[in-house]
Amino acid sequence: MTTREQLLEQALELFRREGYENTGVQKIVDAVGVEKPTLYHYFGSKRGLLDTLLATYFDPFWGPLQTAADHKGDVPYQLEQITLAYFKFAREHLNFYQWYLSIIPAPVESDTGKAVRPILDKQWKLLNRLFKDAAEFHGNMRGRDARYTYTFLGIINTTITSAMFDLVSLNEESAYITSGQFMHGIFS
Amino acid sequence: MTTREQLLEQALELFRREGYENTGVQKIVDAVGVEKPTLYHYFGSKRGLLDTLLATYFDPFWGPLQTAADHKGDVPYQLEQITLAYFKFAREHLNFYQWYLSIIPAPVESDTGKAVRPILDKQWKLLNRLFKDAAEFHGNMRGRDARYTYTFLGIINTTITSAMFDLVSLNEESAYITSGQFMHGIFS
């Protein structure tokens, strides 16, 4: 593993266990066994390291997420596939996803808040488009697309958090239940 | 308003807007217009200020929450009342609840993590007792009480977060829908 990869790995581990703000740059380079200028050579700043870390994991996720959302016209199937895509992503990078969940509510003015916002926006736009399209078929959804977008993501992440305590497994059956529970909220 | 109250107020505002770790003690006392030893006179440490802040808001909440959970035997009614209790609490202290939500996923080793854990445990025990009791009446719930406890809190907090973006209002109808959506997840 390259020095760059080790820095990313140790940064994630420290950010997750002690928080971004509580993790000094010194602690990260100590964990890898290099000196500070090495880190600054690769990432430019602590914030650059943060951005790189998020991009490294999320970049390969956009494709599968878009694919899952593509089956236009069949909302229940779309929601189930999207739920599955999130479950797969979280299952394969459980530590990363745990840390990612922890920085979602970070203040807008903080480093973590600024770094995570574009990622949240991208997810939001992709899913909101789905609910806006669906509103053309289901009249009673009209005007509620923003609310549904938000709640849908919330239920997915609640379920994933639950899985981290071994309370549920992130398999197909669980995805069916999760998206079904959300659908019930829509059409009731 | 006393100096002590002003310190608590400004601390909440700064913690919420910039995060606990990004808020120096100096910034808080500057916002109030006093000097550092004054803050240390009242709270002993930055961590003491954090604990006091959480206790100040949560202490008056335990009574109503317990009351809402007391109607043993009628699970749907209990869940609706509990949801309403949370909605009321969040509605009356929206800024505080927003900050509280942001520190829930804080690392266990961090100050915020250590401070918020007892509060989470208390909520968890109170609700878990409800689901354990309910399992005696509804056999198909047995063994799932931990999962239900977690998911129920997750859906409540997702809805409250949604309310912060003006996507939904925290009224009785909303509480009925929220608890109903969760009930559907249980008995399906």
Add this chain to the structure above:
DNA sequence: TTTTCAATATACCGAATGGTATATTATAGA
């Protein structure tokens, strides 16, 4: 072999951090 550039280390910077020893002021009770 020489040149070039990426990768790493040594040693340092000013600023901010949480916290405190000590002195002063204001207030309330005897």
Add this chain to the structure above:
DNA sequence: TCTATAATATACCATTCGGTATATTGAAAA
């Protein structure tokens, strides 16, 4: 009025923070 105590300020502490100027090493290209 005197005393005790709560409340506040001045001035300081060692440590850590993110970041960098500069030098050295190593490897690949010319």
